[in-house]
Amino acid sequence: MNSEISHKLEHVVGRILKGQKASYEIITFLKGQTVAKAKTVPLGPGSRPGSGLVVIKDIIFERELDTHRIPAIEECPYIRKLVDVIDPEDGAHRQPRKLVFEWMDTDLWKYRPHGKLSHPNLPQLISKSVLEALAVFQALNAVHTDISPNNILLSNLDQPLPIIKVSDLDQAFMEGVKGGEGECPQTLETRAPEVWKGLGAWPSSDVWSVGVTLVHWLLSKTPFGPGGKIIKDHTDAWCTAKPMRLRGRFDTTEEMDRYEEWRLATGLEAMDFKHPRTGEMRPYIVGGTLEEELESLPRELCSRGCIEFILYLLELDYKKRPTALEALQHPFIKSTVTWQQKDLN
Numbered sequence: 001m002n003s004e005i006s007h008k009l010e011h012v013v014g015r016i017l018k019g020q021k022a023s024y025e026i027i028t029f030l031k032g033q034t035v036a037k038a039k040t041v042p043l044g045p046g047s048r049p050g051s052g053l054v055v056i057k058d059i060i061f062e063r064e065l066d067t068h069r070i071p072a073i074e075e076c077p078y079i080r081k082l083v084d085v086i087d088p089e090d091g092a093h094r095q096p097r098k099l100v101f102e103w104m105d106t107d108l109w110k111y112r113p114h115g116k117l118s119h120p121n122l123p124q125l126i127s128k129s130v131l132e133a134l135a136v137f138q139a140l141n142a143v144h145t146d147i148s149p150n151n152i153l154l155s156n157l158d159q160p161l162p163i164i165k166v167s168d169l170d171q172a173f174m175e176g177v178k179g180g181e182g183e184c185p186q187t188l189e190t191r192a193p194e195v196w197k198g199l200g201a202w203p204s205s206d207v208w209s210v211g212v213t214l215v216h217w218l219l220s221k222t223p224f225g226p227g228g229k230i231i232k233d234h235t236d237a238w239c240t241a242k243p244m245r246l247r248g249r250f251d252t253t254e255e256m257d258r259y260e261e262w263r264l265a266t267g268l269e270a271m272d273f274k275h276p277r278t279g280e281m282r283p284y285i286v287g288g289t290l291e292e293e294l295e296s297l298p299r300e301l302c303s304r305g306c307i308e309f310i311l312y313l314l315e316l317d318y319k320k321r322p323t324a325l326e327a328l329q330h331p332f333i334k335s336t337v338t339w340q341q342k343d344l345n
Contacts, residue, residue: 016041017056019084019100024054034058037103053103054083058096064170065099072140073169077340078133080104080153080167104153104165108213111154112220113301119162123214123306124336126152127327129164130210132338134324137172138203145185145201146171147209149217161339176200188239189216189225193250194318196240198257204321211313215290218302223287230284231268240265243316246290250316290314305332 015026017038024038035057059065067073068082084100108126111118119125130152137144144166151168171185178200179185185201186192192208195201216222223246229238236258244250244265252262272281287293294307309332315321328334 017086017098018089019086021084024056024084024086024100026056027053030055031057038100055101055103056086056098057101058098060096061170063172064168065097067169067172068099070140072136076133076136078129078165078338079136079169080165101167103155104163104167105155105157106153107150108152108154108217109149111157112149112217114220115298115301117301118157119160120300121336122162123218123302124333125162125338126164126217127210127214127309128333128336129338129340130166130213131207131324131328131333132340133166134203134206134210135328137206138324141175142172143175143177143185143201143203144169144172144206144209145177146187147206147213148187148190149213152213156339161337161342163339173201175202187225188235189222191239192318193243193316196236196258196262197250197252199318202318203323204318207313207321207324207327208318210327211310214306214310214313215294218297218306219293223290223293228286234261234264236261237264237268241268241285243314244269245285245287246293247314247316309333 013026013028017024017026023041025041027037027039029036035055038054038056040052040054065082065085073079074082081102082099083102086098086100088095088097113122117123130147134144134147146168147166151166153165153167154162156163173185177185178198184191184195186195186205186209190209190212192201192205195205212224215224221227224239224242226235226239229235231238240258240262249266249269252259256262268284272283274280275282291307291311294302294310309330312322312330313327322330
């Protein structure tokens with residue numbers, strides 16, 4: 001009974017939660033009752049306030065905490081900092097531990113440009129910041145597998161140099177991960193061709209996700225993924241057909257996973273259907289190539305250099321696609337100075 005009461009009390013605005021390093025007062029809930037915005041509470045009378053705002057979230061997978069404790073991850077200025085851990089109170093054994101992270105103002109999807117950039121070099125700053133974070137994973141022979149506009153966070157947006165960091169490390173694994181039964185690394189929107197083929201996720205697979213993330217952010221819509229699906233079931237086939245339309249067909253073999261879905265995808269990408277109401281012939285997969293989609297944007301939003309960079313990231317062959325370290329040398333971002341680098345120049 002006490003455990004139930006304690007659990008309910010946790011989910012109240014104004015509740016104080018005691019971490020290993022400080023205490024935190026819940027201000028508001030951001031996602032159900034598993035993620036909260038909070039402020040650091042002074043340790044006692046006369047003590048200075050803590051570092052300010054934080055985000056508190058329930059641990060779903062212990063590997064997220066384990067990943068954040070890896071020294072290279074902990075020290076990376078392009079990955080959102082874990083600042084504390086909150087253990088369950090005595091007698092509340094069923095409650096999950098909670099992670100306390102530094103506060104960031106928004107995420108990339110909420111900050112879509114809708115045709116106009118707030119900062120002229122924001123595409124370069126985003127690209128370089130995310131690739132710097134992925135270079136750390138690459139050095140560890142690991143993959144993030146969950147790069148998306150929702151997991152790229154921004155702050156300092158009223159300043160010349162926004163702060164941009166990668167978050168959500170709960171899907172990080174060693175390279176080559178294929179997922180369990182019925183599972184697959186990466187989201188439906190950001191999944192690389194080699195992952196669809198069952199070859200596993202590699203550092204260059206994360207780079208594919210960066211390319212897709214930039215496309216979705218710049219277009220303020222999601223041409224990759226299940227959006228617009230008009231067939232029953234076969235979500236994998238529909239999502240596989242999208243990169244085929246945007247970047248070109250990629251081959252597989254009968255021995256590979258999801259071969260039948262790939263066969264259906266090739267048909268969906270190439271075929272039309274008769275609309276049941278109008279009788280008109282319409283394509284299953286609408287839209288042009290990725291280059292055509294990006295060319296439709298204003299040049300002040302997406303320059304020719306930006307288009308070439310995105311196409312470079314979205315190479316279909318993962319053995320030819322750049323790794324994060326290689327992509328950081330691309331002329332589009334090589335000379336870009338991030339907020340984290342400003343004091344080094």
